[in-house]
Amino acid sequence: MTVTVVIGMQWGDEAKGKIVDLLAKDYDYIVRFNGGANAGHTIKVADKKFGLHLIPSGVFYPEKFKIIGNGVVIDPETLLKEIEDVERSGYSMKNLIISDRAHIILPWHKIMDGIEDEKSGIGTTKRGIGPAYMDKSSRINAVRVADLLDETALKEKLGQIARLKETQIRTYGQEARFDVPKIFNELMLFKKKTHGYIHNTAYVLQDAVRDRKNILLEGAQAVLLDVDHGTYPFVTSSNTITGAACVGSGLPPRHIARVIGVVKAYSTRVGGGPFPTELNNDTGDRIRQKGAEFGTTTGRPRRCGWLDIVALKYACIVNGIDDLVLMKIDVLDGIEEIKVATAYQIDGKKTDQFPSSRLAEAEPIYTTFKGWGTLTSHDWDKIKKDKKIPPQMKHYLDFISKELNTPISMLSFGPERDQTISLL
Numbered sequence: 013m014t015v016t017v018v019i020g021m022q023w024g025d026e027a028k029g030k031i032v033d034l035l036a037k038d039y040d041y042i043v044r045f046n047g048g049a050n051a052g053h054t055i056k057v058a059d060k061k062f063g064l065h066l067i068p069s070g071v072f073y074p075e076k077f078k079i080i081g082n083g084v085v086i087d088p089e090t091l092l093k094e095i096e097d098v099e100r101s102g103y104s105m106k107n108l109i110i111s112d113r114a115h116i117i118l119p120w121h122k123i124m125d126g127i128e129d130e131k132s133g134i135g136t137t138k139r140g141i142g143p144a145y146m147d148k149s150s151r152i153n154a155v156r157v158a159d160l161l162d163e164t165a166l167k168e169k170l171g172q173i174a175r176l177k178e179t180q181i182r183t184y185g186q187e188a189r190f191d192v193p194k195i196f197n198e199l200m201l202f203k204k205k206t207h208g209y210i211h212n213t214a215y216v217l218q219d220a221v222r223d224r225k226n227i228l229l230e231g232a233q234a235v236l237l238d239v240d241h242g243t244y245p246f247v248t249s250s251n252t253i254t255g256a257a258c259v260g261s262g263l264p265p266r267h268i269a270r271v272i273g274v275v276k277a278y279s280t281r282v283g284g285g286p287f288p289t290e291l292n293n294d295t296g297d298r299i300r301q302k303g304a305e306f307g308t309t310t311g312r313p314r315r316c317g318w319l320d321i322v323a324l325k326y327a328c329i330v331n332g333i334d335d336l337v338l339m340k341i342d343v344l345d346g347i348e349e350i351k352v353a354t355a356y357q358i359d360g361k362k363t364d365q366f367p368s369s370r371l372a373e374a375e376p377i378y379t380t381f382k383g384w385g386t387l388t389s390h391d392w393d394k395i396k397k398d399k400k401i402p403p404q405m406k407h408y409l410d411f412i413s414k415e416l417n418t419p420i421s422m423l424s425f426g427p428e429r430d431q432t433i434s435l436l
């Protein structure tokens with residue numbers, strides 16, 4: 013038995029989906045434990061691209077159990093659409109398991125998200141994630157998957173919450189009228205279609221542990237978007253770090269054997285908030301174009317910048333990373349000088365600690381590396397065959413690994429499954 017957690021090390025979009033999809037073949041259970049349809053995985057299988065938001069990335073292994081854990085907030089419409097899309101492409105969803113403790117995103121969450129985001133400037137995905145987690149914490153205005161089972165109580169609850177939300181929205185100077193029977197009917201349709209999938213995932217995982225199964229826990233978003241440990245308030249509303257894998261699934265921490273940190277060879281961030289190594293210049297544009305750095309969920313252009321060792325060291329310590337997977341190294345092809353931030357200067361003082369506030373004032377101190385030119389697919393075939401990384405690239409990888417005191421186990425140089433090299 014082995015239990016592995018896969019975590020994004022930056023501000024999300026590290027291409028974790030590709031890695032989870034690759035690793036999934038060796039696991040029996042793939043578990044999503046946080047976030048909602050704010051996340052987006054693009055997975056390429058047999059020339060077809062799938063954009064998934066809620067279903068775990070191991071979806072293309074029909075025999076594996078795919079769990080949407082209690083820590084996830086579920087948008088019923090999005091989930092139904094994903095199930096239909098995947099099934100239409102010929103992949104069975106029979107082993108999908110949805111936690112009865114997961115919370116449900118309702119129409120008012122999306123409206124509130126839009127209104128509140130205008131005020132905060134966080135630049136959320138407007139998928140209702142923040143308001144849904146707020147209602148979860150409020151304990152009175154939330155609907156969980158388990159609530160779908162008692163139809164009379166649900167109808168009454170929805171009516172009460174809808175009126176409350178209409179009043180709240182009015183205090184923001186806007187009008188909304190929620191059609192409760194329609195919302196109820198949509199939830200009943202969701203219940204009908206997902207009926208066989210709903211379980212308490214703590215028991216499912218307890219059985220998996222008893223049977224010595226392999227479990228892969230897949231994080232959405234990333235460390236720097238964690239509501240406690242990220243660049244608050246410019247974060248998402250859930251915990252995204254390793255610890256959240258247990259909270260959001262019901263699996264006890266002592267079973268975790270390995271934590272893999274997925275890191276892009278440069279940094280990106282989408283939405284507002286400080287980003288010390290951001291490149292507002294041609295190099296940033298070049299990285300965005302070459303790396304296709306546009307949001308899977310919202311299509312927004314991602315902000316691009318150099319790798320940030322200060323942030324990554326912090327990501328390693330709060331997650332307990334065992335090994336790193338370095339993604340999209342090919343995107344840095346052809347750049348003559350590649351930089352990496354190794355410290356910040358704040359108020360004239362040098363620090364190698366990631367600050368809890370005033371990150372916007374941090375001036376990065378860079379180490380510069382010579383680029384490795386442009387590698388063709390022929391070059392990569394040879395690198396794969398000989399397991400010999402070109403010297404300049406090796407220098408870059410060794411530096412990252414040494415600074416973070418963590419080995420790089422895999423290197424990815426494109427979206428395809430075979431554009432990956434194992435380095436250990």
Ligand code: IMP
Pocket residue numbers: 023024025050051052134135136137138139140141142232233237246247248249282283284
């Ligand atoms: P929310 O999660 O929609 O509330 O958005 C809060 C912040 O997290 C915004 O800056 C979003 O752009 C960012 N965010 C949420 N999910 C993702 C993701 O999957 N990738 C990258 N950024 C994300």
